[in-house]
Amino acid sequence: MAEKTRSKIVSIKGARQPVTSYDVARHAGVSQSAVSRCFKPGASVSKKMRDRVMKAAEELGYEPNAIARSLISGRSNLVAIMISNLTNLYYPEVLAELTQRFSEHGVRVLLFALRSEADANETLQQIWPYRVDGVIAAAELSPEQVGEFEKRDVPLVFYNRHLTGSPVSSVCCDQEDGARQLVDGLFKAGHRRFAIIAGPPESVVGVERKTAAIERIEELGADDPPILEGDYSYESGFALAEELMKHKKKRPDAVICANDVMAIGALDAFRVNHGLNAPEDISVVGFDGVGPSHWKSYNLTTIRQPVRRMTEAAVTMLMAMIEEPGLPNEKRVFSGIFQAGGSAQFETGN
Amino acid sequence: MAEKTRSKIVSIKGARQPVTSYDVARHAGVSQSAVSRCFKPGASVSKKMRDRVMKAAEELGYEPNAIARSLISGRSNLVAIMISNLTNLYYPEVLAELTQRFSEHGVRVLLFALRSEADANETLQQIWPYRVDGVIAAAELSPEQVGEFEKRDVPLVFYNRHLTGSPVSSVCCDQEDGARQLVDGLFKAGHRRFAIIAGPPESVVGVERKTAAIERIEELGADDPPILEGDYSYESGFALAEELMKHKKKRPDAVICANDVMAIGALDAFRVNHGLNAPEDISVVGFDGVGPSHWKSYNLTTIRQPVRRMTEAAVTMLMAMIEEPGLPNEKRVFSGIFQAGGSAQFETGN
DNA sequence: ACATAGATTGCATTCGAATGCAAGATGAAT
């Protein structure tokens, strides 16, 4: 075929404009491949050529088609972010950070908000067709599900999750260490009657926070704490604090909550329903360091997760795995940062 | 060419598996187009064929390539969601809802979190190459930017924004009506000295809330309220409440805030720094009905936005515009729902 | 058994950009 006559259907309204690299090429009097190269950083193009093509592209309003590019190059420049409960106060910040950082790498984010952990399978089915370059999972995945990633060679980085006994890459906050810090500080300040408002049993980080706290309490020789399981919501924190007050005689004097929001719920229950103020009457600590933990009504003593550093690490790791396929897995653990507040009698060590 | 010998590079590790429709076709002993049709709902395929193909696809682990499909069909099944400040407590819920609803339509979400309104141009440049089928914008766009959508025939639905004087489709909460409800209820309860903690001047909804409140206050014959501008953050609510207390003599008795978070900040400032409790000493109302507005320490009197109905409307509208290109623009306005709380002396009308 | 409408199927082409290869252009060194 001498000349591929691409008969564009030019709409009468003159609006539609699927300007392709061929159009630009014709307008600039060069070949399509030249146009392609001009839009590829680092390609071998003379200045004269580049100027000419860019001018033509400008004039026609050309925008490279990422879809076509992905198809031929095998790189979609898309990553998927799976988040199990977006309405958990902690995640919006994480999501915003991740999105912006990926954006700086020229990578776009496909968002998947799981309704529940059970959605994971369905979500994965939705992800695969888009041939994403990688995935950040802030959601629990089963070993089988992780296997699907390996089968497809899709890089995966867990965010604040990990599969115990599996080498999958992850970026985490050191839950155990944080929990120990909290117990220690409370203990030093004189607390002996602990209680734990834990996360749901499916939550790996929740379990870690809980387990480490229990162990530390035991190590220090305090009584075994009552352990109540919540779902990370304000309401559950509130309700479980109520539960703790059922036996007024031996109510706890220090309540360790698996996240800030439940801690806030507990504080409210103690204060509103029982007239107990923190830190005079009872100590309450949380975990995460979300925005509202700073609100004056709560002023939470908590462990703040270094979100910026963690998201940066997650993005860097995933990008590296994408660029260099064979890269070994890596787990990065960041220490939580103690955030002094007024919700607990607390003494930091030295 | 008798037979297109597709020489797949079968990796030695046996892991890689870009199974294509050709592979499935060969394995099932049918043509590639047959495979394609089997994966297209509503296509003309016999049961026998479908079973055979599906079995082969299953055996090979075939997953249709959405990228290739998009290229030829001209539909990416992607929508972009632009959100200006994700960390605003109000948006995570919106985002989660939108994502899940789109997912039910087989549409995936590309997320763009703008660092500031100024990022819009850059963001649009990132969006166009992906040939998204439509966009939901919870961010301010200039008329020029909206023009870019029209030029490309990309359906656009504003969420809680709109361009005054332009017919772009949008889903909004009735800000004016909500503001009036709040003023009315406060007035009926006896308040006469209003103050307004407004949103930033760039925020269209903020301006609407403010303007409507001012007008109503004037209509009712109360004094012109002082108007302070915040940035929707807790800190700004707190600081502006402080500001209002500078002139103790004639401090306001009812403070109308442009969103819940600032209202919460104001409540804390009044209580913590000045010993003023709501609603006895001062009334404070917010707007949005975010999660923390229910927290017992605040128990905010506010106008809740019907997020579920609004997101449903937004998704339905955008999908309709995508399916039927010529569709006229439409603006849907939902009334906010009065949410009784304990942060204000308030009397609902009858 | 035969004609015919309707349902299935395969063939060949298409979407838009990237890229290996070879041809052509440019420049440097002699």
Added chain:
DNA sequence: ATTCATCTTGCATTCGAATGCAATCTATGT
């Protein structure tokens, strides 16, 4: 001016699925 190395450029092919068209098959009615 000649040769060779280095840049540039264009040609032709490729990615993987969708689809118009024509060929084939099926079923139905007579």
